[in-house]
Amino acid sequence: MAVSSTQVQFDSLFGLFTYLAIAVSIIVFSLLIYFVVKYRDKPSSRQPDDTPILGKVPPSRGHARSVVVTVSLSTIILVALIIGSFGAIDNILSPPAPSQVCDGCSVLVTGHQFYWNFAYPNGHSDNLVLRVPLGNSIRLNVTSADVFHDFGIIGLDIKTDAIPGRTNVMWFTTYKAGNFTIQCFELCGIGHATMKGILNVVDETTFQQWYTHTRITCSPSSVAVNQTSQCTALLSDSSPSGLGLTPKGNVTFSTPALGYFNTRTCTLMAGTSKGTASCSVLYTPTAAGTGSARITSVYGGDPTQSDSSGNTAILIA
Amino acid sequence: MGQRFAYSAKRWLYTTNHKDIGILYIITSLFLFAAAGVLAITMRTQLSAPDNNVLTANVYNQFVTVHGLLMIFWVLSPLAFGFANFVIPLQIGCRDLAFPRLNSMSYWFFLFSGVMMILSFFFGAAPDLGWTLYSPQNTGQFSPAIGFNLGAGALILMVVSITMSSINFLVTMFKMRAPGLKLRYMSVFPWAILVTIFMMLYAFPSFLAAVVLLYVDRAFGTVYFSSIQGGSLLWDNVFWFFGHPEVYIVLFPAIGIIADIIPTFARRPLYGSKYVIGSLVAAALISFVVWGHHMFVTGIGIASTKLYTVTTIAVSLPFDVIVISLIETLGFAKLRLKAPALFALGAVANFIVGGITGVFLASVALDYALRGTYFVVAHFHYIMVGASIIGLIGGLYYWFPKITGRMYDERLAKVHFVLSMIGFQVLYFPMFLLLDMPRRIVTYSPQTDWGLLNLTATLGGLIFGGAQLLLFYNLYRSSRVGPPSGPNPWDAWTLEWALPSPPPPHDFDVIPTFQADGTIRFGSGPGLPNGLGHSNEIGNPNGSSVSNKTSPLHHEGLSPWPVLMAFAAFIFFLGLTIGKPANPQPVSYQPFWPLIADGVILGIISLFGYSRETFTVHEDTHVESWPFKQVPNMKLGIWTFLGAEVIFFGVLIGSYFFVRTNDAAWPPAGSLFEIRNGFAMTLVLLTSSLTAIMALASARAGNRNGLIASLGGTLVLGAAFLYIKAGEWFSLGASGVFQNYSLPATSYFITTGTHGVHVFAGMCMTVYLLAKAIKGKYLHGDHTTLEHFGLYWHFVDIVWVFLFPLFYLI
Incomplete structure (x- = not known):
């Protein structure tokens, strides 16, 4: 069930990474285990004929071909991952302008030791609940009033650092109504573990009524x-x-x-x-x-x- | 008994022998491994269930920070460099490191820095904001505990230790290899150490600068990190420039060990060894251009974000080559699965998992979700514990017979391996699945579904931690009653195995020679195993001497000054850091002068003792020293030191640029400082470079009066420089322009102050040289000390040539 644009995007990219990671792991681990089992020292195993001896620098062996094959295969996989990542980066770093989102959908988020403050354009301010409308793009300007925090919404797979003196923009489109936990993801002091908030996604009519x-x-x-x-x-x-x-x-x-x-x-x-x-x-x-x-x-x-x-x-x- | 104890204590305190120091490093880091491990297990206990109350948030935050700092700086690197100390001189065929007393000093700085880090718990609170020490939480305003100052002091001492050590190893490995031993003859372990040293030399000065700036902010109320213009981003930049290479610094020695162990036990040469070594070099180079990747959320722009994604993902390519080469080495092998081999293979397996998940985190797109979660914790523990620690334990078993002359208990070691690997997977694999759970939280709510995975991880932690008791027991017991191992129990082929176990204090009776065809000869006799060296013991399993305790002390190897100097530095920093807060807002601390004075006095005494002591360092004349053939050891050491200084000042100047560009209201040039003063100081200092050159020329010409006059001139000019500088400081301090340490004041005082300290140190050297010159030294071709002083003095002058325009003219 899709929760937000960021969650959908993360799931597909993370899925791509995971599939390729599992494929690569299976190949590499099979190779490792096969070699260890097959060539372990047992009575029947053959004595290698190139065992170096103490008193002589071992001769160098190995083909450049092996390096070329390894690097080429890895590069193919990595290029796929890079291309996938580039698309997501473009999306994450291209937030809508404040004028392109609904009135009340652009919120200033300020981290404090140890709570989040949400300030709306109409002057509404809350230290616990970030209420946003369903099906809208939400633009958050994230900053901090004291130390380095990190603003993350569990389930939406998006975070950004809250740094004093600097504003980072984060955005997502809501696909599902309900409550989500907002939590700080950078150790910020004694209250770090309980520095939480609630993202409350409500339908648009309720939001407009509340917001106005x-x-x-x-x-x-x-x-x-x-x-x-x-x-x-x-x-x-x-x-x-x-x-x-x-x-x-x-x-x-x-x-x-x-x-x-x-x-x-x-x-x-x-x-x-x-x-x-x-x-x-x-x-x-x-x-x-x-x-x-x-x-x-x-x-x-x-x-x-x-x-x-x-x-x-x-x-x- | 008492006499034997005194003898033993004296030996271990005063030793400069690389093998003793290696053993000290290994034992100390194993103790700290246990200490940091206890912190970890306590934290895991706290996290085993939601809403648990084993630790308060206050204590948990201290544990999480000190656990990280100890493991990274006081366990992983020192354990690796314990091996390097013991093994590298044996592998490259020299009798000790280039500067044995400096090596001893490195160890004692390391030990006292560790003591200081642990002491921080007892002064208010230990550092409590994670090992990354993010700004501005690291400033006095948010972390007022005195313990934090101790932590910063401990980090400074530790970096000093590492810098001395890297210089020492670099000179040793470039200048003192056995005749004919080309760099390409070295196995992967010495190569990994060599690459690590280069990374240390570039990364640690940046960290030192960061910690020094942090320390002055806390102690003197400057505002590098408490200002918005500096603040979080300045720290991020200087920290991560160091931080990413640091990850490879703690990993590479373990890779070197693994790549030495696997071929030995597979009975085949390493597959593609030159590609493995090339990969290490490539990864080290790339590691310096990926630091921006840690700061993806700081608004560095789409193009830079993509660039860092590519460089960080690309850094995995060299590691692919390394892993594939290690696996290919096993082909058509006769793999003996003894404990060292098992741990090496286990480390490779963990490294594959850690490496693949590292690619996830290299993608900035995924980082926007994974940042700060347990996925990250799982990933870097797979690298740092799974690959580094497991690999280093492999090294412990591998070299244990060489170090002690006895064999460990193989069966116990295999049980240790199985429990470690199982415990490790149960401990860390569940954390990959906790990809929503924030790192470093003391507790979590029962409403989350994190409880079961955390409980599993805790059980794994108990298994893993318990398994390490087997290691300690095995090492302790086997070192006393293990069967004699003989010189080469593994039939290995690197040079250390040609010596008895344990090797005699002077290592080699005869320095080996490498022939053009790769054969190693001892003296004029035929090559091993029938050659010279210790031929009577080669191949004889009972030939090793385990009665080393009664052997005479290394004849030229004892010096009390390194440990005293380190102790002086320790109490000096203790005095600087444990003082009570003098100012509540912004917090600054009153130094504790009695300790500082004791430290300075003891430091001067030991420096004096150190330089007057006749301590001959054996410098073989016919050694392989490409590419520094014409450069004497000491000079190479000083060049390397100055290289590290360049980075240090580079970061200071970079920080100045950073805050200045970020501060729109910076006063225009000429309004703050008198250009006249700056010009006068430049003139004075440049003239002093000239007198330093004249001193050397006079010494070469044997002109005693000329030497004394020009050294005296250098001293007077240095004093004149500091006099003008002090005048400027006082008038600026009195003028009120610099009330509350604005950023221009902060950067000016700290940058020129650090430079001033360098000038002062140079003047102390001049006094020493002058005293010797008056007694008639340096006139008979013994002027190398003057040359070394000249290098340093010119460097300090060149730094000023940069500072003058930066602060006064633009």
Whole structure:
């Protein structure tokens, strides 16, 4: 049962290597065992006529032909393996651009002693679960916040090093829904063995519903300094039952840019369509800064709803 | 009794005889094999069931690291070089290595480095991040334990030992072969050692540079590995440049042993021996261009990834030739399946499996899945244990009669073989199937299906480990009560078997001569077995002397200085490494000055004793020494040493380039250092090269005043250089430009500091030469020491010629 593009690719390449390895082993071991059994010292065995004696350098023997045959046969096998590997390397090292994958399918993975953090473009961040949609290409940018880790997903046959100060890209296409174990594959300290996470592959609708659980929009999206923009957080049902329950509770807004909110927290009110809720705050930038302000909204969840967050940028003229 | 003990202790401590040192290496490495094996069995016990609690993660990580380091550096290579020490001079027909005291010093550095590695457990924590010591976890911030410093110090001592040893073997094998013994007459074992030495000379200086940079980062708070610009990738590069050749360094001696044993027991010459030797050379060369393969995930690009895949897969071709040649040797043979042959054949079988699975890992495409899993663990244990250790054990049984004069218990050895091979397969084969399980994890969850395979592996480990007790028992008991073996129990044909077992201290009564037709003659008499040498004992099974204990000490072979010098280095490094942390952030350590001072004083005393001691090294005049015919031993030794230094400085300069290219904010040229200072230092140092040349010219001309003046000039100029340098250091330190050791500061202080230490060492030599010159030495054709000093001094100056533009002008 195919799990992912990487697993399918690995299985076929590993299969090729294994078949050839078994074939070569059978030939070489048969030769070795046959020679040992046939030419072992027994009463009937003939005394070789070229046994060297102490006091004389042994004459050299052996044909270059044997070397040529060995090297040629090996080369044929190795070329097959190299060609197979090249195809896989091209594939592994040609990830889709972030724009070519779905919204929420490009995730920043950061290794920490001793957990993995998954940060989505919408601001959602999780230290345990990497949730991705089925049947999509997933692009992961892998890095580390402290020491050398290695990010691997058991069953998907793909890994990449998580190195501080450097981002490695890894990608795969999901073929099967379910949970897979994410584990660190480079000794990173005392908690190495338990540095795990969960890859949760869900169908696309569930993913979209979950991913867009919090959507944040600011209107107008481009304002002048000291001009006010209204930012609305829209939440949709994320309950496992999918019954269209209405999210309840508060949403908190924040930004690293210079400016102020009329209030940092607003209380959700049910929306017009089933299973949605929203509330708004007003944001006023007080300096142009870098030319934009990133607004993040965090929803703490309620007994039926998971927590989530979203973010958006306001351009400041 | 007491007197005999004192005599015995003195002999083993002071010996410089290659055979004694070989025995010391073999015994020490077998002890460490047992120690590292106990660590392994404890880890296997922990892993026998999921969620097991035998070891905590903290202890497990230390065990996994020290097990790897000990086995690779303190077991595999030293055991092989124990054999090389004992056997190589006998095989090439010389009476000792070129520099016997240096050889003794190599051993004692090796021993003390091993002691220091084990001591690390008792200072906080031993190194605990795997033998690859990845950065930045190896920095003080993440691994603050003092034990880690000891580990780094132990590695430095070990590399010093290996470098001295490789220089010694290289000079011996190139310069001291018996007359007429062409390189192509050598069997595979000496060839394998020769190739290994070359790899060591190129690989270990790179490792030394890596460990030195790591050590200064930890001790002085520099930032090579804690900075993003250096960090993980810098370590990866310098480590794996060394790391891949290292794999062959621990393998080749075993291949050499196997390729000597199999023909002997098959009673036929090795099939295609020149192709086997050519393959070793080819594999060694390729091994230096595959290191990028260990870093496939670091974004080196598609083209480079493919290139490294091809070179790494191609490295299997020479090994194919070796394996096929070994198997073809058995054709039409009369194969006696004695223990050495069984172990050699077992090693070949394991090597086939290890080699084929190595091709899997050579494919970068598969590495993306297999990296860091038990598949890798299985593969390299098939090579390092299955081929190397099993092959080396074959060598132990093979040479045991030669070393001790007694025969081991053959039946016990066969039981040992069967249990070892079964235990080995049960231990490591299941790991190939654990291709999802991460390496180096202390435990795993019961939800995985890894439990049964792990339990099987643990049972195999107990069988394999238990079997080795038979080996130790057999060796111990047979060395006391085994039947006398006679000089040549295997009817072998390499030269060591022409001598009695054990060979007398001076090895050869008469140095053998190789004739053009390959016949070996002792003196003027006819060739063996009726020739000179020890003709009365050849072919006589009871002729060997096992009462060696009472034989007089090797007449010129005792020196107390090597062991004292090694001990001085040991306590010096102990002082450098066991100090308490001085700074919490970034962590740096306060050296423990009393020990450092003791080390320096003892070091100076022993250096003085070493150089004043009359220790004559027998240098035969009529020896085969292609391709270094006109070069005296000492000079070749110094050239080789300087070759290793080139690599060392090359890596330092390479590291500087690496961090500089990665750092976008590097200050422009001229803004950090006064070009004027650099220019002045260059001028001073170049002039000192000139005075060094003048010193040699004056000595040749017998001009004592000229010699003293020019040596004095060299000394003053060296001092002037260091004076300007020190001024620059202090003003830079005071200026605040270099607060917190930015990368420009780190690379500047460490690179020029290392060079400064070299200048200082050269000045110490000048003082010694000056004192001798004032007493009237060097004027009567005895000026070779001056020549050697000149080589070193010019080298140090040339390094500066590179450093000046790199740091000051660009």
